Amino acid sequence: MLDITLLRRDLDGVLQRLQARKTPQPFLDVTRFQALEAERKQLQTATEDLQARRNSLSKAIGMAKGKGEDASALMAEVGGIGDALKASAERLDALQAEMHELLMHLPNLPQADVPLGADEAGNVEVRRWGTPRAFDFTPKDHVDLGEPLGLDFETGAKLSGSRFSFLRGPVARLHRALAQFMLDVQTLEHGYTECYSPYIVNREVLEGTGQLPKFKEDMFWVLRGGDTAASEQYLISTSEISLTNSVREQVLDASQLPIKLTAHSPCFRSEAGSAGRDTRGMIRQHQFDKVEMVQIVHPEQSNAALEAMVGHAEAILQKLELPYRVVALCTGDMGFGAAKTYDLEVWLPAQNTYREISSCSNCEAFQARRMQTRFKNAQGKNELVHTLNGSGLAVGRALVAVLENHQQADGSITVPVALQPYLGGLKVLKA
Incomplete structure (x- = not known):
């Protein structure tokens, strides 16, 4: 979530940076935002005036009673002010709720060095290995290659429909070996703490990392027997969701940072690509x-952490002897919560091209503000942490790359x- 004070202070600047993500800027209803802000300011001014008047009347009542004078009219006015303050507070709560809803649909702002571009054609290759x-x-x-080795799409489709596979x-x-190998490299060589997290999470958890409300239709919903739609739960689309939210609503000590977590999990996504693309095989399931x-x-360390995280993903590909390239995503191709993203694309001989196998992003304070995750800074004040996430790696795509290369x-x-x-x-895998 963006900082509301930034929009209030420099709305035009925010709109310009949002425009870089996609043209035309579709994210913020500017007219509605300005109307809400104008009413908020008016309400706050009126509330302050009412509070000042109530304080003045309270003093006058005290003085009148001290002199034995009738203060009933003054007390009646104070009662009316109390009713007006209550109504103002209720309206202000409603305004803030609507403003919060507007902010929840705004993506993160790209960093200044992110390449400008409307789509993946604007991405910039950084290096190859x-x-x-x-x-x-x-x-x-x-x-x-996989079918003689036990890759079975027919059984997967029979059990669950298209874009599911059965491995034997x-x-x-x-x-399994690939997943274990990746976990060992990330924990033993790169200092991540291995975790096992729930695959089903609550609505507010997905709001924390930015999947909700914008991408609700892309998620698999879970409704247990006897439950109502009010008890919203979802299958995770990535363990980033549960790992990042493990520190939600916490004030961390600066000495705890950085926190580095890793987990192997299934991921569930209903938006598995547009019709006609990647319908064959395991690329998009x-x-x-x-x-x-x-x-x-720590906020001052997030950009350095992003570069290191990309290296942690690269190490897997290098150890697996898989050619790849690193690409800096442009403004129009980055994810909703990212301020800067690198993709790792592995070479697939059968397609004669590079395909994404990892995406590493610095989300800065975007997710932390939603999760209310802070740390005590050197001045003893609460400050939002920065969060980063990346694939280290996608297991199925790594399997594809190993088979083909x-x-x-x-x-x-x-x-x-x-x-x-x-x-x-085993040195050779065969049927």
């Missing part, structure tokens, strides 16, 4: 696994050296 392999045979895609045998073992990284840091002409898969201990020393 590794060289795509030159095959002496026609490489297969992960579907054709060697490919299921590879999927309604249910997929991910190892998530979250950091809660390490395939052999006979359909077998050479296991990367770093992954072999997680497969009992």
Whole structure:
């Protein structure tokens, strides 16, 4: 959530920065915002005048009673002022609730160095690692490679519908090995604390990290038997939600920062891409696994933490011997809560292109303001923390990349050296 004082102080500047995200600026009803602000100011001025008048009358009543004079008229006026103050307070609460609703739909403001652009065409490549392999045979895609190894889309569709998969045998073992490998690297080498968090969360938790209210239709809702729609719960679309909210409504000590958390979890997303795109295979599924990284840091350290987090995701790809590139997302392609984002895109031979496998974002104080997460700064005052999140990595897409990049002409898969201990020393994966 944006700071309301920023909008009050520099509305034009905020609108200009929002305009960079998407043209035309669709996020804020400016006329409504200005009307609410004008009424709020009027109400606050009138309230202050009423309070001053009540204080003056209270003194006059005391003086009148001290002189034995009749103060009934003054007391009646004070009673009327009390009723007016109550009505003003109720209206002010209603105004603030409506203003809060407006703010909840505003995305974060991009940092000044974020590339300008309307969509992914405006993203800027930062660097590449590794060289795509030159095959002496026609490489297969992960579907054709995976089916003999136990990748079963027919059973997944039979059980749950389209965009679900069923893994068995060697490919299921590879999927598990990848997740364990990623967790070990992030905890043992990069200092994250491993967590196991709920997969079902309450509405206010999703509001805290920005999935609600804007993306409600993209979530899987949960309604238990006998419950009503009032008891809103949702399946997580990423464990960023539960990890970040683990510090909601807390005032942390500065010595606790940075807090670095990681978790392996399934993720559930109903918006699994537009019709006709990525309908084949595991690239875009309604249910997929991910190892998530979250950091809660001092505001002065968040940009450095973002660069480090990107490196933590890169380390996985390098150990898996997978060529990739790092891309700085432009203003029009960043997520709702991000102030700056880097994507890691892994090379997929069958598609002859790079595809996203990790997204690392600095959300600055955007989520912290929603969650009311603060720390005691050097002056002893409460200050909002900064939050960051990133994939370290998407397990299913890593599986796709390993299958395609390490395939052999006979359909077998050479296991990367770093992954072999997680497969009992197995060097080649075959049906």
